[in-house]
Amino acid sequence: MGSGSTKLRLGVLASGGGTNLQSIIDACSAGDIDAQIVRVICNNPNAGALQRAERAHIPNCCINHRDFDTRTAFDAAVISQLQQDRVELVILAGFMRIVGADFIRAFTHRIMNIHPALLPAFPGLNVQKKALEYGAKFTGCTVHFIDADVDTGPIIAQAVVPVFDDDTEESLSARILEQEHRLYPHAIQLFAAGALKVEGRRVLIDPAYANTGKFHASALINPPPA
């Protein structure tokens, strides 16, 4: 039995350009994640994520939500494909569809999402713009398990990003995205290592991976004190 066969089997769902997908592809190839992407599914035939999967020789397909009358029917097609591929962890990487109850039941605590804000602040869409307009001094990104509501599931990991006075939606989004590309592979590797335990709303991290001393006296203050 080769070591490849013991790797965690990931299925990635994406709707857009797929830069998060790319960061996971790269982390798998570099050996930073003990996992392999066995399937990429896009709901949008023009998603750049499909080309990224193709370039990396990862099995990929489009399951277009427009071809289905109901979300339940669309979800059933996606679930069926993921089960056929024996996917163990589902990764939503810029997947702009709401995941229904059947999907969540089929993969309880085995669907991760990345959101470009520090949940529970700014759930929903266009959240970089909302954080900027609100006047927040920090925002960031969150990786969480999916539950029955939108952007409410148990939080696995977060990265904090400062907001500057001269930020535009674009500059802030780019700063957050850079951290998304670090955070998502990290969270997936914690899962792959068996370091995550869900207790109610909380995701507890195996002590070997948490509180490693790096946070000593390192509170973030924006604007920074002299």
Ligand code: GAR
């Ligand atoms: C990312 O910023 C991700 O956090 C966001 O979409 C972008 C996808 O970029 N996801 C959501 O807003 C989910 N509600 P990508 O296609 O380059 O990975």
